Amino acid sequence: MTPLSARCLRAVVKKEFRQIRRDPRSLMFMAFLPAFMLLMFGYALNFDVKRIPLAVVDGDGSRASRGLVDKFRTTEYFDLKAVLPRTAAIDPLMAREKVRAALVIPAGFAEDLLAGRSPAVQIIVDGSNAMSGTTAAGYAGAILQSYSQRITLQALARRGLGSAALPLQAEVRVWYNPELRSAKFLVPGLMAFILMVIVTVSTAFSIVREKERGTMDQIRISSLRSAELILGKIVPYVAISLVSAHLVLLLGQVLFGVGIRGSYPLLLLAMLLFLVGALGQGILISAVTRTQQVAFLFAVLTTMLPTFILSGFVFPIRNMPAAVQAVTYLVPARYFLDALRAVILKGAGFGAVWGQLLLLLAFAALSLGASAARIGRGDKEPSPRRRRARA
Amino acid sequence: MAEPAIEVRSLTKRFGDFVAVDAVSFEVERGRIFGFLGANGAGKSTTIRMLCGLLDPTSGAATVGGHDIRREPERVKRAIGYMSQRFSLYGDLTVAENIGFFGGAYGLSRRALAERLPWVLGLAGLVGRERSLTRTLSVGWKQRLALGCAVLHEPRIVFLDEPTGGVDPASRRRFWELINGLSERGITVFVTTHYLDEAEYCNDIRLIHAGRIVAGGSPRELKTSVIRNPILEVACDRIVEALEILQKEPWVLETSIFGMSLHISVEDEEEGRRLIAARLGREGIAVHRADRIMPSLEDVFIHKIEEQAGTGEAGEARP
Ligand SMILES: Nc1ncnc2c1ncn2[C@@H]1O[C@H](COP(=O)(O)OP(=O)(O)O)[C@@H](O)[C@H]1O
Ligand SMILES: [Mg+2]
Numbered sequence: 001m002t003p004l005s006a007r008c009l010r011a012v013v014k015k016e017f018r019q020i021r022r023d024p025r026s027l028m029f030m031a032f033l034p035a036f037m038l039l040m041f042g043y044a045l046n047f048d049v050k051r052i053p054l055a056v057v058d059g060d061g062s063r064a065s066r067g068l069v070d071k072f073r074t075t076e077y078f079d080l081k082a083v084l085p086r087t088a089a090i091d092p093l094m095a096r097e098k099v100r101a102a103l104v105i106p107a108g109f110a111e112d113l114l115a116g117r118s119p120a121v122q123i124i125v126d127g128s129n130a131m132s133g134t135t136a137a138g139y140a141g142a143i144l145q146s147y148s149q150r151i152t153l154q155a156l157a158r159r160g161l162g163s164a165a166l167p168l169q170a171e172v173r174v175w176y177n178p179e180l181r182s183a184k185f186l187v188p189g190l191m192a193f194i195l196m197v198i199v200t201v202s203t204a205f206s207i208v209r210e211k212e213r214g215t216m217d218q219i220r221i222s223s224l225r226s227a228e229l230i231l232g233k234i235v236p237y238v239a240i241s242l243v244s245a246h247l248v249l250l251l252g253q254v255l256f257g258v259g260i261r262g263s264y265p266l267l268l269l270a271m272l273l274f275l276v277g278a279l280g281q282g283i284l285i286s287a288v289t290r291t292q293q294v295a296f297l298f299a300v301l302t303t304m305l306p307t308f309i310l311s312g313f314v315f316p317i318r319n320m321p322a323a324v325q326a327v328t329y330l331v332p333a334r335y336f337l338d339a340l341r342a343v344i345l346k347g348a349g350f351g352a353v354w355g356q357l358l359l360l361l362a363f364a365a366l367s368l369g370a371s372a373a374r375i376g377r378g379d380k381e382p383s384p385r386r387r388r389a390r391a
Numbered sequence: 392m393a394e395p396a397i398e399v400r401s402l403t404k405r406f407g408d409f410v411a412v413d414a415v416s417f418e419v420e421r422g423r424i425f426g427f428l429g430a431n432g433a434g435k436s437t438t439i440r441m442l443c444g445l446l447d448p449t450s451g452a453a454t455v456g457g458h459d460i461r462r463e464p465e466r467v468k469r470a471i472g473y474m475s476q477r478f479s480l481y482g483d484l485t486v487a488e489n490i491g492f493f494g495g496a497y498g499l500s501r502r503a504l505a506e507r508l509p510w511v512l513g514l515a516g517l518v519g520r521e522r523s524l525t526r527t528l529s530v531g532w533k534q535r536l537a538l539g540c541a542v543l544h545e546p547r548i549v550f551l552d553e554p555t556g557g558v559d560p561a562s563r564r565r566f567w568e569l570i571n572g573l574s575e576r577g578i579t580v581f582v583t584t585h586y587l588d589e590a591e592y593c594n595d596i597r598l599i600h601a602g603r604i605v606a607g608g609s610p611r612e613l614k615t616s617v618i619r620n621p622i623l624e625v626a627c628d629r630i631v632e633a634l635e636i637l638q639k640e641p642w643v644l645e646t647s648i649f650g651m652s653l654h655i656s657v658e659d660e661e662e663g664r665r666l667i668a669a670r671l672g673r674e675g676i677a678v679h680r681a682d683r684i685m686p687s688l689e690d691v692f693i694h695k696i697e698e699q700a701g702t703g704e705a706g707e708a709r710p
Binding site: 005007008010011012014015018019022023213214215217218219220221222223224 | 440443444445468469471472473475477478479480481482483484488491492493494495496497498499500540
């Protein structure tokens with residue numbers, strides 16, 4: 001294969017930059033929408049998981065149980081809305097969404113504690129809103145744990161260092177987020193999600209638009225080859241989407257206090273690989289579709305849901321059924337999100353994320369390679385009738 | 392004789408079971424203006440797109456610039472320029488930017504481009520409007536700019552698909568002057584049109600109807616060989632009445648009204664003139680003039696298409 005022609009490449013890059021500049025709406029869409037969406041989602045989600053309306057059923061009515069209820073009342077994560085006599089009274093409140101979580105302290109709570117038995121405290125969470133539901137469970141678990149530790153220490157002190165089991169049984173499900181700051185795990189997830197959708201959607205139009213306007217035929221008659229066309233189209237978009245990704249990072253830091261603990265160059269590399277992959281997916285969609293509407297639909301369908309559900313953004317992957325877990329390996333945002341959380345939150349180095357980076361690279365190479373092959377083969381316009389026959 | 396610029400053998404394109412181009416064969420000599428004429432849907436664009444390598448033929452063969460369109464599509468591309476039926480420059484780029492982009496896409500160096508730019512601007516008549524957005528130009532200008540971009544890289548052969556569609560008559564004439572200019576530079580021009588009068592500007596013509604070539608030759612050959620019977624242009628009084636009378640005569644072959652006169656096709660010029668004067672005289676209609684005229688290409692094509700329809704073959708493949 002002959003090397004790429006710099007002349008051809010330069011012509012495409014120039015043309016794309018000019019066209020983007022003359023279309024300020026698309027430029028704004030790409031550059032600022034991600035940051036704006038982070039702002040909206042970030043606050044909405046953040047607000048949602050603070051002040052979760054809570055009901056309490058205190059079946060014990062002891063000093064110990066009141067102490068636990070106080071713990072819940074004094075955090076900003078819960079808002080005590082009702083104290084109920086029976087567990088059965090929770091249901092109607094939750095159905096009307098008056099409360100989203102309930103704490104049920106069984107009778108004999110204090111007694112069990114004193115006897116060194118583990119009382120079963122129940123946390124009931126409204127699962128219909130998965131986001132706030134899981135978060136509520138996480139917060140509640142953490143509060144129980146901290147309460148339980150205090151009791152343990154007291155017990156240990158009282159008994160003079162006797163052996164003691166953790167007095168409270170509670171399933172603790174706090175995500176990678178020890179300070180219980182929801183922004184910390186939300187922001188990287190939102191970044192991956194928003195960038196994936198916006199970037200893919202913006203390039204999904206790029207080639208199909210040329211087909212619709214007839215300029216693609218003119219290009220196919222020229223000596224421009226598909227690799228030059230694709231690279232030339234990608235370069236301006238990489239630049240813009242990198243700017244956009246940095247705006248998102250900046251906003252995450254300024255508004256949500258999510259600073260970058262790890263190395264910036266490593267983060268840049270991860271972003272670059274991810275963005276090129278997402279751009280490649282957009283180009284591929286553009287290469288196989290015939291109209292901008294179809295391309296848009298394709299781009300949204302293949303990014304929005306998979307990234308939202310299967311990347312680990314909202315639902316932890318390890319809690320998914322095995323079959324679903326297997327599918328998540330096909331979602332590039334998953335690798336990006338892993339790398340992002342590792343580098344941003346944990347300060348992980350290259351050694352911890354090289355696997356993810358390699359997979360992102362593979363995805364980028366695959367999507368771009370497939371696009372080049374598809375465009376190179378040329379859309380030889382099989383008739384609609386033949387198309388249907390094949391389908 | 393030199394190898395033809397384009398050689399087409401039984402080229403066929405089917406879309407499903409519909410035959411859009413039905414085994415067409417022809418040759419185009421170098422440096423000529425070759426006109427491909429036919430109504431909308433006749434198969435002109437489909438033929439061009441196959442020759443340019445944009446569409447795979449179903450069967451048949453063709454060479455363009457000596458290169459086989461199936462085996463050497465890349466070489467074909469380098470030899471040709473193409474102007475598609477639909478306007479296909481970037482409306483959101485300026486005139487100069489469009490020329491710059493296509494120059495780069497054809498692999499022209501900066502220097503070559505700098506030389507070609509004024510030439511294309513001159514050709515399109517757009518000197519001084521380099522910085523206008525292309526979408527703001529009138530249709531005639533857009534078409535000339537598209538032609539300029541199609542010949543930027545100095546191809547030996549250009550395919551122009553209905554370049555004068557939707558353009559006013561003055562612009563059409565100017566466009567044909569450009570085509571003539573290209574031909575004078577030795578470029579082979581393959582041009583399609585559905586305006587029959589434009590056929591007069593071509594050196595060589597094929598008429599395509601329902602995917603088949605129904606007539607061909609130079610304009611002059613077509614006029615003299617296809618319609619052998621003389622046509623008399625008759626100027627007389629009460630022409631509608633005269634037409635009705637003559638139509639009933641067995642020695643009158645074809646009739647039509649052309650403006651203020653009648654076109655009457657007869658077996659023999661002298662005898663026809665005499666018979667017309669006698670017959671109309673009997674009805675008290677004075678004949679002022681009855682001159683033999685050359686049939687127009689329109690007469691030729693109408694004659695050919697009617698002949699084709701008469702055999703009942705062409706109509707069947709159509710949906
Ligand atoms: N991609 C296609 N699929 C199905 N039919 C087509 C396709 N392209 C053209 N046709 C049909 O083939 C016929 C010839 O079309 P075309 O070559 O564009 O005609 P012309 O250029 O002479 O107006 C038309 O009836 C058209 O509808
Ligand atoms: Mg056409």
